[in-house]
Amino acid sequence: MGNSVLDGRVSAVSGDAIITKFYTSAAWIEGRAEQQLEEIAGWTGVQKIAAFPDLHPGKFGPVGCAVLADHIFPQLIGNDIGCGMSLFQLDLPVRKLKLEKALRRMRVLGEPASEDQRWRLEEIGLPTDLFATSLGTVGGGNHFCEVQTLAEADDSTGLYTSCLYLLVHSGSRGFGNAVLEVVPQGSYAGLQEDSDAAQIYLKDHDKAVRWARLNRQVIAERAAEALRADLMLLVDAPHNLLVQHGDRWLHRKGAAVAEQGFVPLAGSRASASYLMFPIGHVDALRSLAHGAGRRYDRSSMHGRVRAKKSDLEAMQRNTFGGRILCEDRNLLIEEAPLAYKSARSVAEDLDRTGAAHSVAEFHPLLTFKKTRDGRRS
Numbered sequence: 001m002g003n004s005v006l007d008g009r010v011s012a013v014s015g016d017a018i019i020t021k022f023y024t025s026a027a028w029i030e031g032r033a034e035q036q037l038e039e040i041a042g043w044t045g046v047q048k049i050a051a052f053p054d055l056h057p058g059k060f061g062p063v064g065c066a067v068l069a070d071h072i073f074p075q076l077i078g079n080d081i082g083c084g085m086s087l088f089q090l091d092l093p094v095r096k097l098k099l100e101k102a103l104r105r106m107r108v109l110g111e112p113a114s115e116d117q118r119w120r121l122e123e124i125g126l127p128t129d130l131f132a133t134s135l136g137t138v139g140g141g142n143h144f145c146e147v148q149t150l151a152e153a154d155d156s157t158g159l160y161t162s163c164l165y166l167l168v169h170s171g172s173r174g175f176g177n178a179v180l181e182v183v184p185q186g187s188y189a190g191l192q193e194d195s196d197a198a199q200i201y202l203k204d205h206d207k208a209v210r211w212a213r214l215n216r217q218v219i220a221e222r223a224a225e226a227l228r229a230d231l232m233l234l235v236d237a238p239h240n241l242l243v244q245h246g247d248r249w250l251h252r253k254g255a256a257v258a259e260q261g262f263v264p265l266a267g268s269r270a271s272a273s274y275l276m277f278p279i280g281h282v283d284a285l286r287s288l289a290h291g292a293g294r295r296y297d298r299s300s301m302h303g304r305v306r307a308k309k310s311d312l313e314a315m316q317r318n319t320f321g322g323r324i325l326c327e328d329r330n331l332l333i334e335e336a337p338l339a340y341k342s343a344r345s346v347a348e349d350l351d352r353t354g355a356a357h358s359v360a361e362f363h364p365l366l367t368f369k370k371t372r373d374g375r376r377s
Helices: 031-041 099-110 118-123 173-181 195-228 310-312 329-334 343-352
Strands: 001-008 009-014 015-021 044-056 065-070 083-093 143-154 163-170 231-238 240-245 248-253 255-256 263-265 273-278 285-287 323-326 355-369
Touching: 001 163, 009 343, 015 031, 031 044, 031 065, 044 285, 044 343, 065 255, 083 195, 083 255, 083 263, 099 143, 099 195, 099 323, 099 355, 118 195, 143 195, 163 195, 163 355, 173 195, 195 240, 231 263, 248 255, 255 263, 263 285, 263 343, 273 285, 273 343, 285 343, 310 329, 323 329, 329 355, 343 355
Parallel strands: 015 044, 323 355
Antiparallel strands: 001 009, 009 015, 044 065, 065 248, 083 163, 083 231, 143 163, 143 355, 231 255, 240 248, 255 285, 263 273, 273 355
């Protein structure tokens, strides 16, 4: 393998594939994640890989990369097909938000939507019984719905610090998992586009992407209703999906679509999030980091943070004066801020390597994760 370094960006040739790393030597990248990059580069038909500073090990390959290949690899997308981030602007001024009252009202997100959502599915061409009871629910893991304040922004964004914002991170819930579970044995070696298995997967994949986008919209609408506010979508950026790229296939696993202007880059529940403007570097494969990325896996977090009652209570507040609504003890520990890298460092590495630059910084004010009675994905 040969390496060349240009302005902090590393391009490496592994087998027949070119791996471009959009992070510097200062980035926290686990060795196993880079090993997974090398393994993927050796798969049949893989030609290019873009790896971002939120890179961390995953089940079938690293999270935080985009992979261009002439075969289809369902496992690279994973089971949460269509997962992504949606950023909304609320018409509720910061000065009018009553935090404790908002905290109580946001508990509604831990329950299934009371309104019949089947018409929403029909509206986007999906069967009305397609996981309808899960629509509008956040799920578990690293998913969240967060009310944010805008700390600063470039004039080019048109955003105002007087307004509140809503960042929603969720996906296709049980639907995406159902799609991956029925992929025939042997498909993980790579599917030809014209095969029956590929055509079935692509059809179901596209449905899951549409379902996930609608799910984020419904979650946001429920949150806005709880806050007695109206909302406006600023950007929706999925980061687990497959798209055709010429005569090849672009797989994104934890790599946000960077073709529609701005891209949200989420921090932890106790750190800033950013809005990035992609510079359009050709080797980035029209993709970008979607968040801080995990530093430690979920199981190891149970030995890394103290879990006394006072510690758990402290985890439900952040340094910005914000609150975290998460009544699942294990989830609170597994998603502790220590589990994540620095989102600021990720944003800075994207700038240093010519992938994107930050145009806005947001601070978490109210983060919904899970109530005691909520269902976990």
